[in-house]
Amino acid sequence: MAIDVCLAGATGWVGRSLVKAIDAEQDLNLVGAISRTHAGKKLADVIIETSSDVIISSSVKEALIKKCDVLVDYTKPNVVKSNVLEAIENGIHVVIGTSGLTDEDFVEINEQAIKHQVGVLAAGNFAITAVLLQRFAELAAKYTSIWEIIDYASEKKVDAPSGTARELASRLGRVKQPIPYNPIEKTQGAKESRGATLNGTQVHSLRLPGYTLAVEAIFGLGEEKLIIRHEAGSSAEPYVKGTLLAIGQVSSFVGLKRGLDSVMEL
Template sequence: MTLRITLAGCTGWVGRALIAAIAGADDLRLVAGVSRSGAGRDIGEAAGMAPLGVAISGSIEEALQTPSDVLIDYTKPVAVKGHVLAALGAGRHVVVGTSGPSAEDYAEIDAAAQAAGRGVLAAGNFSITATLMRRFALEAARYVPDVEIIDYASAAKVDTPSGTGRELAEMLGAVRGASSAKPVAELSGVRETRGGGIGSPRPVQVHSVRMPSYLLSCEVLFGADNERLAIRHDAGTSAAPYVAGTLLAARRVASFTGLRRGLDAVMD
């Protein structure tokens, strides 16, 4: 069976790499794409390839008029929730690679997916090695409760923290023990220097660095009596690490109903 894919954000950094990968897969077919800047162009030509006979749509509503099985979204934080809800309303399963949605947004998406009887797989990072970083950090947090995250990205990145940092903090907050650090509310001076607390019931402090020459990195720091542990993931300059994980998610998202977070939800 060939899986029909609608790709939102098809002219972006990851989107262009996904076009080539989907076009080269025997079990996948790209039937529609979304890009405001690329509307009307052939999706293959937009990726620097030979024409694929698929015209790019300027909106998600237009793209969803073409029958498909899965929407893959790599767009912008302000647009992604609307795209997901529209796709679920149109009977699609959804893979979300866009960072930015909050825990409240994902709760709304989960409810919509359950009502539609469709699956949504969302990950702040579809890289296999980034997924392993998160798995190792979650294991460490069960034994070492003092944990904080440093999230690095380029000066131009709009959302803060990154999807990787936010998702990881939310998951760590659910499993970590009580921190030994003085609560932020009890500090003097400039409290904002302690970062932002994310997750529950025990929020994790996340510190976002946005500077030139940084790509995407996430560092998880653990502290215990007389010892420290650092777990770090650094992304390279290519979108290739995200492609395999995204396509794995697309192939497996129809196997469940509702929302799942993280590539490891389907890796095993």
């Protein structure tokens, strides 16, 4: 049976590529699309690569009047949480590709997903190489005692750290807490220059022209270091395949899972 999908952020950078990819999948049907800037138009009138006659809605609440199986959210940090909770309350599974949610937000989302018996799959990054970075970094954390994260993105990205960096810090924190040789509170000068502390890890976010998205986990030992880096290009293609996989798997469990690898055989 085909999965009916509603896509929030359908006319955005990743959304446009997802529309085309969903069109090409026989077991997926795009039945809803949300975009505030293009509300009321046919999807095909905005995205020339699709023939979809779906009328674009201005909000998730409006779009979900027509029932679907899965909501995919690629919107903005200031609206993603309300979108997700709206879908959960309607008994709809959710795939979250938008960054900006905090650990506290995820706790609430998990509680609501369990209450309404739906699955929610959230990933800071759906690219396969980003998934591998997270796994390799978790392994490295078992054998080192200190690490930091550098988060790179374009000047247009308003949230910091990125979802990729947040997720990485969260996962490393679950392995163990790093033991800094030079505690932040003993810094002489501006403590802010040492970055933000997330789950015990120092995270430094750069927002500059010339970057698309990259994240670097740096592990230090005496007289040696290990650098694991994921870097994305200007195309949304790396995120599409992972998102399609998530759509197919999100109904197979109840509650929240974080990270694409949670539904992969790694």
